[in-house]
Amino acid sequence: MLRLRKELELFANLRPAICFESLVEASSLKPELVSGLDIMIVRELTGGIYFGEPRGIETLPNGERRGVNTQVYTTSEIHRIAHVAFDLAGKRDGRVTSSEKANVMESGLLWREEVTKVGAEYPNIKLDHMLADSCAMQLVRAPKQFDVIVTDNLFGDLLSDVAAMLTGSLGMLPSAALGVKGGGAMYEPVHGSAPDIAGQGIANPIATILSFAMALRYTYDCAAEAQLIEDAVQDVLAGGLRTADIMQPGKAKVSTSVMGDSILRAMDRLNKD
Secondary structure, three states: OHHHHHHOOOOEEEEEEEOOHHHHHHOOOOHHHHOOOEEEEEEEOOOHHHOOOOOEEEEOOOOOEEEEOOOOOOHHHHHHHHHHHHHHHHOOOOEEEEEEOOOOOHHHHHHHHHHHHHHOOOOOOEEEEEEHHHHHHHHHHOHHHOOEEEEOHHHHHHHHHHHHHHOOOHHHOEEEEEOOOOOOEEEEEOOOOOHHHOOOOOOOOHHHHHHHHHHHHHOOOOHHHHHHHHHHHHHHHHOOEEOHHHOOOOOEEOOHHHHHHHHHHHHHHHHHO
8 A cells, every 4th residue: 555655646645534423422432522523634645754764674783673764754745735734624614733743853843844834825724733642632532623634644644543433433434545636546445445354244335435425526526426425324324224333222233235225225315305
């Protein structure tokens, strides 16, 4: 995956964390903390410690082994991901939180300074800065304080998984990996391929379905069609159908195919309405 992202120059990872009203009780947090939750995490995807050099494992003269990874960012890498975040915020609630470790990392200090410069180009967007460890704490303390969070590759990996669990299940969350405007894009569920449950008919298809909705919205500029899919998912969940990972007392547990077919029928019904 890392090589695919790098060679396709898919530098912007969009990870929404939305808690559907029907799944408020499935979250590990209190209902009042997640009801209405709608966060967008923008993760830089092709730089940082996952790609920095030098890296590797070496043996020192005294016989000890040492592992090395390098966290490195350039101005242009920071600027382009920051622009994605600010542009998205302009279509949402108009707030960006930039997260790094400027207190102990030079790359974090550079990140904060350069995001601030980009923020000056967006006078209608409110910019805040938050250390990554504090951001993780605030995500589980008061997640609805956030609108768009922009962060680097490593912290984005961690914070997006924290945010994912606020919604009740990784099986509910789509993601997009975008490149330069007019270039390539890749859409996938956050949970990955889940080979341990392959062929059992128990996987939750909703994240994959919502990933297609994101493709319609961000690559094909088909916002109405994307909204139809999202509304159909909400409709089916409100009707009480659940896959195993989001099962709740009093609801009907269904297979992967039944959930998918139910969403298709809901789309037909909503489209006729």
